[in-house]
Amino acid sequence: MGCRVAESFARQTFMATLGATLVSVTAGEVVIELCGREDLVQQNGFLHAGVTTAVVDSACGYAALSMMPEGADVLSVEFKVNLLSPAAGSRFRAVGRVVKAGRTLTVCQGEMIALDSGKTVALMTATMISVTRP
Amino acid sequence: MGCRVAESFARQTFMATLGATLVSVTAGEVVIELCGREDLVQQNGFLHAGVTTAVVDSACGYAALSMMPEGADVLSVEFKVNLLSPAAGSRFRAVGRVVKAGRTLTVCQGEMIALDSGKTVALMTATMISVTRP
Amino acid sequence: MGCRVAESFARQTFMATLGATLVSVTAGEVVIELCGREDLVQQNGFLHAGVTTAVVDSACGYAALSMMPEGADVLSVEFKVNLLSPAAGSRFRAVGRVVKAGRTLTVCQGEMIALDSGKTVALMTATMISVTRP
Amino acid sequence: MGCRVAESFARQTFMATLGATLVSVTAGEVVIELCGREDLVQQNGFLHAGVTTAVVDSACGYAALSMMPEGADVLSVEFKVNLLSPAAGSRFRAVGRVVKAGRTLTVCQGEMIALDSGKTVALMTATMISVTRP
Numbered sequence: 001m002g003c004r005v006a007e008s009f010a011r012q013t014f015m016a017t018l019g020a021t022l023v024s025v026t027a028g029e030v031v032i033e034l035c036g037r038e039d040l041v042q043q044n045g046f047l048h049a050g051v052t053t054a055v056v057d058s059a060c061g062y063a064a065l066s067m068m069p070e071g072a073d074v075l076s077v078e079f080k081v082n083l084l085s086p087a088a089g090s091r092f093r094a095v096g097r098v099v100k101a102g103r104t105l106t107v108c109q110g111e112m113i114a115l116d117s118g119k120t121v122a123l124m125t126a127t128m129i130s131v132t133r134p
Numbered sequence: 135m136g137c138r139v140a141e142s143f144a145r146q147t148f149m150a151t152l153g154a155t156l157v158s159v160t161a162g163e164v165v166i167e168l169c170g171r172e173d174l175v176q177q178n179g180f181l182h183a184g185v186t187t188a189v190v191d192s193a194c195g196y197a198a199l200s201m202m203p204e205g206a207d208v209l210s211v212e213f214k215v216n217l218l219s220p221a222a223g224s225r226f227r228a229v230g231r232v233v234k235a236g237r238t239l240t241v242c243q244g245e246m247i248a249l250d251s252g253k254t255v256a257l258m259t260a261t262m263i264s265v266t267r268p
Numbered sequence: 269m270g271c272r273v274a275e276s277f278a279r280q281t282f283m284a285t286l287g288a289t290l291v292s293v294t295a296g297e298v299v300i301e302l303c304g305r306e307d308l309v310q311q312n313g314f315l316h317a318g319v320t321t322a323v324v325d326s327a328c329g330y331a332a333l334s335m336m337p338e339g340a341d342v343l344s345v346e347f348k349v350n351l352l353s354p355a356a357g358s359r360f361r362a363v364g365r366v367v368k369a370g371r372t373l374t375v376c377q378g379e380m381i382a383l384d385s386g387k388t389v390a391l392m393t394a395t396m397i398s399v400t401r402p
Numbered sequence: 403m404g405c406r407v408a409e410s411f412a413r414q415t416f417m418a419t420l421g422a423t424l425v426s427v428t429a430g431e432v433v434i435e436l437c438g439r440e441d442l443v444q445q446n447g448f449l450h451a452g453v454t455t456a457v458v459d460s461a462c463g464y465a466a467l468s469m470m471p472e473g474a475d476v477l478s479v480e481f482k483v484n485l486l487s488p489a490a491g492s493r494f495r496a497v498g499r500v501v502k503a504g505r506t507l508t509v510c511q512g513e514m515i516a517l518d519s520g521k522t523v524a525l526m527t528a529t530m531i532s533v534t535r536p
Contacts, residue, residue, distance in 0.1 A: 008177040009177075011176075011177040011178075012175065012176050012177050012182060013172060013173045013174070013175050014173065014174050014175060014176065014182035014184065014185060016173070017151075017173045017174065038147060039147045039148065039150070039151045040147065040148050040151065041146065041147050041148060042145075042146050042148065042192075043142040043143075043145040043146050043207070044145075044207070048146060048148035048188055048191075048192075049187070049188070049191050049210050049213075050148065050184055050185065050187045050188020050189070050191055050192070051148060051184065051188065053183070053184045053187040053188070053191075053215075054182055054183070054184020054185070054187070054188070055184070057182075057183050057184055057187075058176075058182075058184070073177070073178070075217070075220075076183045076217050077216070077217060077345075077373060077395060078214065078215060078216040078217060078346065078395055079183075079214070079215055080212065080213070080214040080215075080348060080482040080527060081187075081212060081213055081214075082211070082212040082501075082509050082527060082529065083209070083210050083211060083212060084501070084502040084509060085502075086209075099484075099486070099522075099525065100486040100487075100522075104372060104397075105345060105397070107346075107484050107486060107525070109525075120501075120502075123501065123509070123511075123527060125482060125484060125525060125527055127345060127346055127395065127484065129372075129373070211479075211507065211529060212480065212509075212529055214348040214393060214482060216367075216375050216393060216395065218367070218368040218375060219368075233350075233352070233388075233391065234352045234353075234388075238506060238531075239479060239531070241350050241352060241391070243391075254367075254368075257367065257375070257377075257393065259348060259350060259391065259393055261350065261479060261480055261529065263506075263507070276445040277445075279444075279445040279446075280443065280444050280445050280450060281440060281441045281442065281443050282441065282442050282443055282444065282450035282452065282453060284441070285419070285441045285442065306415060307415045307416065307418070307419045308415065308416050308419065309414065309415050309416060310413075310414050310416065310460075311410040311411075311413040311414050311475070312413075312475070316414060316416035316456055316459075316460075317455070317456070317459050317478050317481075318416065318452055318453065318455045318456020318457070318459055318460070319416060319452065319456070321451070321452045321455040321456070321459075321483075322450055322451070322452020322453065322455070322456070323452070325450075325451050325452055325455075326444075326450075326452070341445070341446070343485070343488075344451045344485050345484070345485060346482065346483060346484040346485060347451075347482070347483055348480065348481070348482040348483075349455075349480060349481055349482075350479070350480040351477070351478050351479060351480060354477075
């Protein structure tokens with residue numbers, strides 16, 4: 001399970017571009033961490049909402065994949081993000097968790113935590129779909 | 135109006151990291167373009183949903199800002215993205231449009247178009263808030 | 269196509285409870301209308317957001333069903349609603365439209381219009397799933 | 403606090419139309435219950451998603467109101483609902499909880515539980531706004 005997620009994560013070149021690292025994979029929960037960096041910010045110096053979304057989306061997607069049968073791949077159908085606080089800080093943790101695993105669709109919830117302050121800066125609810133690996 | 139958006143866009147270092155360019159700013163509509171790049175993809179070689187979200191979010195946010203009074207800044211409150219098709223291609227256009235401009239909150243809708251195929255690959259609905267510039 | 273939607277709509281007893289009527293069904297677009305009523309309101313006398321959601325959700329679901337093969341039924345996977353203005357007035361029109369019809373999932377957008385003022389009071393984006401009729 | 407919510411709930415005539423009852427109000431959490439009824443269903447006899455949305459939206463809105471200063475009223479800005487399972491059963495509980503209370507905006511999460519099965523049938527994330535009572 002962990003290997004499948006790790007292999008797929010390694011193919012997501014955008015995670016490397018962001019400097020995001022896969023921290024843990026358990027059945028139905030995936031953790032990704034990210035360091036704050038000057039080239040990842042919006043106009044006020046906070047992490048851009050697209051960066052937050054990217055890592056929480058990957059955490060949710062891989063949480064879903066961790067519950068899917070061998071040979072499956074995962075794609076995001078849709079997600080909704082609420083930005084609770086400015087994403088300020090030097091280190092961030094994205095956690096994705098499966099809420100309901102179905103045969104076709106899996107619903108996940110995720111969050112982004114600013115580790116310096118301990119604040120949850122964003123919440124995601126996402127729908128993932130299981131597809132046959134291309 | 136265009137200058138205010140252009141100045142703020144220039145401070146969003148993440149847009150430069152993605153290679154995104156601000157193409158046009160009119161009252162209530164902003165266009166941002168992006169080239170496909172190998173370091174921006176998910177596990178199947180399509181643009182990562184976080185990249186798509188980043189540029190459509192910026193397009194929507196700046197569409198909202200384009201309608202706000204002088205001295206205002208814009209922050210994303212929340213957004214919802216539906217991923218309609220894999221984001222395949224060499225060039226992408228994000229369009230953000232104001233649907234309802236209020237004193238405090240502005241609702242926008244945006245889309246990401248894969249210019250090679252002409253397909254809309256993602257839709258966003260976003261709520262933006264007007265804040266006093268820090 | 270219209271008959272299938274009309275038959276299903278007639279089984280949605282909640283539409284009768286609300287006094288909602290199916291106005292038109294074309295391929296990919298469904299219109300439902302509703303009269304304002306004193307027993308459908310929230311604390312300020314405006315239509316309750318749940319009423320608005322119900323009729324726009326049905327309009328979107330049936331727009332999706334109108335594009336599905338014979339023998340299919342439709343279920344809502346998820347939706348997102350932005351409430352743009354208080355739903356004031358005596359008559360309302362919900363319009364649901366298919367944005368992307370897929371084999372399994374269909375994405376729709378809908379709106380609720382207050383016919384007295386002509387204002388769009390709510391926007392919906394919804395994901396519908398095609399299931400075998402039970 | 404409880405009285406303010408109870409008074410407002412009593413003015414939501416739609417809650418009476420649904421037969422929904424306010425069960426508990428504590429700081430940041432509100433519970434509403436509802437009995438299944440034949441006039442509240444969709445085409446397969448399950449509770450209509452609009453009914454579920456209505457009661458979870460009211461639970462979230464009043465959870466937000468429970469944290470707001472005297473003289474405030476609450477309006478829903480937007481919400482997103484994921485329908486996890488068919489809403490089958492004779493009795494349902496909607497729980498709304500404040501996730502982040504701000505001066506202007508409050509973010510809530512809610513769920514609908516089918517009490518017969520114990521299943522969570524729907525999840526909501528909602529943004530509420532504090533307004534001066536009209």
